Amino acid sequence: MSLIVQKFGGTSVGSVARIEQVADKVAAFRASGHDIVVVVSAMSGETNRLIGMAHEITEHPLPRELDVLVSTGEQVTTALLAMALEKRGLSARSYTGSQVRILTDSAHTKARIREIDNQRMHADLARGSVVVVAGFQGVDEHGNITTLGRGGSDTTAVALAAALKADECQIYTDVDGVYTTDPRVVDGARRLDRITFEEMLEMASMGSRVLQIRAVEFAGKYHVPLRVLHSFKDGPGTLITLEExxxxxxxxxxxxxxxxxxxxxxxxxxxxxxxxxxxxxxxxxxxxxxxxxxxxxxxxxxxxxxxxxxxxxxxxxxxxxxxxxxxxxxxxxxxxxxxxxxxxxxxxxxxxxxxxxxxxxxxxxxxxxxxxxxxxxxxxxxxxxxxxxxxxxxxxxxxxxxxxxxxxxxxxx
Amino acid sequence: MSLIVQKFGGTSVGSVARIEQVADKVAAFRASGHDIVVVVSAMSGETNRLIGMAHEITEHPLPRELDVLVSTGEQVTTALLAMALEKRGLSARSYTGSQVRILTDSAHTKARIREIDNQRMHADLARGSVVVVAGFQGVDEHGNITTLGRGGSDTTAVALAAALKADECQIYTDVDGVYTTDPRVVDGARRLDRITFEEMLEMASMGSRVLQIRAVEFAGKYHVPLRVLHSFKDGPGTLITLEExxxxxxxxxxxxxxxxxxxxxxxxxxxxxxxxxxxxxxxxxxxxxxxxxxxxxxxxxxxxxxxxxxxxxxxxxxxxxxxxxxxxxxxxxxxxxxxxxxxxxxxxxxxxxxxxxxxxxxxxxxxxxxxxxxxxxxxxxxxxxxxxxxxxxxxxxxxxxxxxxxxxxxxxx
Known part of the structure; x- marks a missing residue:
């Protein structure tokens, strides 16, 4: 039995039906005995809807208030996924970035993570619960809601995996792994089973379509094994590791x-x-x-x-x-x-x-x-x-x- | 100069345009020298949209997760209103129930307020900021997000007014005050300039269309002068007072x-x-x-x-x-x-x-x-x-x- 952090992006949770599919996936992992922490993004389109309202009011919304606004997107997804997991007979608890707590600096809209408290998550996992955490967000030392800059929810997932000393951080996305090159350019391009962090960083022009570079750097720094997988297809994906x-x-x-x-x-x-x-x-x-x-x-x-x-x-x-x-x-x-x-x-x-x-x-x-x-x-x-x-x-x-x-x-x- | 808590319900903040109108109203009060704390509901329709998604997943969503979900509605409004206030040259800061913090019991979806910390709000007011608080929500002693039962945002407004020892709690709604009887039944029905808490409670069958009874009880208990006013029309409204x-x-x-x-x-x-x-x-x-x-x-x-x-x-x-x-x-x-x-x-x-x-x-x-x-x-x-x-x-x-x-x-x- 291992501890796995799984991250699902906006497209993977883009509708209630997709959230149910994610719940099926998480339930299957849980059934095979793993402890699971799930990190979710806002439902696709939601962040743009929220920012759109802000821009109806002002061209330059206050960064602090933009974070308050935008962070609701992930919060909604966490609640819906927790409900979907409970419906499948699992125990589940949702957390915002503030609740976890994911302490960041105060650089609104591009905050950097300073520290993560793993106590609540460990306590929930020990009780057999699936922990569902809102990606892309945290809280500063004054209790203000912050959002992370580039890398967003991927970075949250990697940081949680590091803080929890998870066995693997799985990033679910709309491709089934990292490829030797762009399959649209080369027919024979094939999925890599493994790639090192350094290679992944150097492959940035490919990789950035799959994973946020900041998350890869973070994973390399904290020795978190990272795996890229397809949200709705089965397959081993690509494991990004420290070792050759x-x-x-x-x-x-x-x-x-x-x-x-x-x-x-x-x-x-x-x-x-x-x-x-x-x-x-x-x-x-x-x-x-x-x-x-x-x-x-x-x-x-x-x-x-x-x-x-x-x-x-x-x-x-x-x-x-x-x-x-x-x-x-x-x-x-x-x-x-x-x-x-x-x-x-x-x-x-x-x-x-x-x-x-x-x-x-x-x-x-x-x-x-x-x-x-x-x-x-x-x-x-x-x-x-x-x-x-x-x-x-x-x-x-x-x-x-x-x-x-x-x-x-x-x-x- | 006095300290006024103003509450705007879902219809009053039902669109970005209406939020801008509310900001105009708040700015006018601020311009006449008052300190203002604004309590807002979710934009009308938003709470039902969120609950609708929950019900797509399950007939009986977990109360804890329902609170996590629904509380985002008010949070969105606070951020948008704070932006609209800043656009008008005012300093403004939004707070969720957790951030304030409005401590409640753990009865999810029908929590009762236990205690309110007024320090952050007083500090912001002292700096000249308008404080914008999400209505209808709080946090329990374990850090879980809660929502209040009946009375919702009205109760939040009255409780904040009591905690801040505000001079008046103004509830903005779609009627311009409390009437001697229903104007739809009696042509000569007229707006009361004043009514006592006891009368208001006994007028429940009229009053409940205007104010949540729980908020009136709360206001009476803590001696908070309560005024009912129309969101978008000028007028003195009806003052609900302790004294005859x-x-x-x-x-x-x-x-x-x-x-x-x-x-x-x-x-x-x-x-x-x-x-x-x-x-x-x-x-x-x-x-x-x-x-x-x-x-x-x-x-x-x-x-x-x-x-x-x-x-x-x-x-x-x-x-x-x-x-x-x-x-x-x-x-x-x-x-x-x-x-x-x-x-x-x-x-x-x-x-x-x-x-x-x-x-x-x-x-x-x-x-x-x-x-x-x-x-x-x-x-x-x-x-x-x-x-x-x-x-x-x-x-x-x-x-x-x-x-x-x-x-x-x-x-x-």
Missing amino acids: DESMETPTIAGIAFNRDEAKLTVRGVPDTPGAAYRILGPIGEANIEVDVIVQNVAGDNTTDFTFTVARNDLAEAEAVLREVVATMDSAEVRSDSRIAKVSVVGVGMRSHAGVASQMFAALAEVGINIQMITTSEIKISVIIEEKYMELAVRALHSSFGLDGEPRDEHAA | DESMETPTIAGIAFNRDEAKLTVRGVPDTPGAAYRILGPIGEANIEVDVIVQNVAGDNTTDFTFTVARNDLAEAEAVLREVVATMDSAEVRSDSRIAKVSVVGVGMRSHAGVASQMFAALAEVGINIQMITTSEIKISVIIEEKYMELAVRALHSSFGLDGEPRDEHAA
């Missing part, structure tokens, strides 16, 4: 990530002197523009080319900022390109296996794709290429690294 | 109450022995049937007639209970009549003024109405008459006691 899977025979690549929402900016003829990079990126940061890939190459004639990527819809602003910067530099000029895509090969295996980079470049060359930029981390190699070749690159790499076909570690479900 | 108005020249009758929802049961030939009344009413009480008027007359031949009234929809059950009782009594028989109405003359003035009863009976005789039963209290005289004469009786009494015309105490508004 030692049983893997060919520990190379977890998946191929990609992103076409970036644009590239190059400053040519930058004086090759200390502080040049800062003179370029300092004003970009001050303008609150986030930078992703940065590449600088040593040049020959006392100047260098400095290239970085930003989100595509920040391009115009970044370019304007850069033109001002460049005006102070002798002979420097700015070029931009929004028709690019980033394609990455991700896998903890590449740490100890040479040759991943060369295999990647060979696979791209074979299909005639020119690489504009290269950047590497310990477990990821990314290239920037012309946008129109993105799907071709992803398919070529997926095939080259042997990702098509059977899961790399089909464990018993 | 000493300035009144002719302190006689506050109003004419009536009720046609009762039915009459008579047991004839009851043995005139100790315990007979208990033998009849004991089983009625055990069947949870509430009894209103009870009249027993001394008879001549060792038997007596025992008559009482019950709510009309309890008649069939009460009659069945009585037939069993009567089967054990020699020569007793049961008669019932549902075509009756109760008409009452109410006024604290009658305590010290003789002649009210005779004036009442004379007025009824003059229009040819036969009186079936008479019962009196210190400030009320009620008669049971044939139902079809009810309106006639009310009009005759309203006129006879000089209630048509100008308010008896038109104070400056």
Whole structure:
């Protein structure tokens, strides 16, 4: 018997009928002897309905009151799910974030969890009750209702699992796991049985559709085994773990990530002197523009080319900022390109296996794709290429690294 | 400058537009220098929507979870009203029942208030904030969300006024005050500027359309001046006070109450022995049937007639209970009549003024109405008459006691 935290998102609890289905699922787990804590989101559409009313009143609602308003959404779901569980003969108790209590800082609408009291939950579990907790919300030290920022209910679930030292945190969603790449791009994309936290983070461009990155970071930090599963289909999902899977025979690549929402900016003829990079990126940061890939190459004639990527819809602003910067530099000029895509090969295996980079470049060359930029981390190699070749690159790499076909570690479900 | 608690019911906050109107009203009061605590109900329709979802799941939802569910309704209104107040340049803070905190017993869906912490509210008021509190809800000593039984948000408002020692508790509703009788029955019915708590309670059949009786009792017990006003029309409303108005020249009758929802049961030939009344009413009480008027007359031949009234929809059950009782009594028989109405003359003035009863009976005789039963209290005289004469009786009494015309105490508004 183990303690499992299960999280169901807004679509999974989007109607009374779906809440009943969730109750069936929870009841089945309970019947097999597990202790269960369920975290729920607001019924889909409800949060928007509430925010809509706030916006009828004012364009900029008070963050404190927005939290009071929006937090009712999850509260409604907890009560309905507890009723549905009792109807199935289970004992169940609902809790708001305040009641648990999930103590956060006072940053309304984007609060961060500080501490979770696990006493009430442990007492209920000991009595055989299923505990149902409202996701996405907490309470600050003054008793004000807060809501969590990005990551919302996923973060609540992971934090509860950490506080309760749960055996597993299960995130139910509308996909049946994490894939080697986007199945809409590559037919042979397949569900991973396991992926490490680091890989999951590097796969962000895939993974963010499945799990909030903040929740993954949180789970990694507190060693909470995280599993992504489909709300209404059976299946083992994908387990996100701390450890590399030692049983893997060919520990190379977890998946191929990609992103076409970036644009590239190059400053040519930058004086090759200390502080040049800062003179370029300092004003970009001050303008609150986030930078992703940065590449600088040593040049020959006392100047260098400095290239970085930003989100595509920040391009115009970044370019304007850069033109001002460049005006102070002798002979420097700015070029931009929004028709690019980033394609990455991700896998903890590449740490100890040479040759991943060369295999990647060979696979791209074979299909005639020119690489504009290269950047590497310990477990990821990314290239920037012309946008129109993105799907071709992803398919070529997926095939080259042997990702098509059977899961790399089909464990018993 | 005084401290005023204002309560707005579901219809008054039934849409975002109406919440904005309420905010205008509150802002105007605040502008004239008053400290304001506002108590709000759920937006009209919202409570039924929530309960509807619960009933989709189960016919008998857990009371604890029903409270968690339903209490979100008022919480939504508090947040929206606080936003609307801030939009008008006021400082405002919303609170749930738990946050205030309004401590209740643990009787879910019909909890009773035990204690109210006024510290947070006083601190906010001292900072110049308008405090917005969710009506109808509280928290028990274990931190569970509770909702109050009958009386709901009115009771919350009165209890807060008592805890804060407010100068006045204003209940905003869809009528502009308490009337001498129902304006739908008597054209000349007029709004009372004042009425005492006792009169208000005795006028229950009128008053219950305006104020929850439990709130009136509460206000009387804690000496909270209560005022009934129209949500969206200007006017002084009706002040419900502890004291009789000493300035009144002719302190006689506050109003004419009536009720046609009762039915009459008579047991004839009851043995005139100790315990007979208990033998009849004991089983009625055990069947949870509430009894209103009870009249027993001394008879001549060792038997007596025992008559009482019950709510009309309890008649069939009460009659069945009585037939069993009567089967054990020699020569007793049961008669019932549902075509009756109760008409009452109410006024604290009658305590010290003789002649009210005779004036009442004379007025009824003059229009040819036969009186079936008479019962009196210190400030009320009620008669049971044939139902079809009810309106006639009310009009005759309203006129006879000089209630048509100008308010008896038109104070400056």
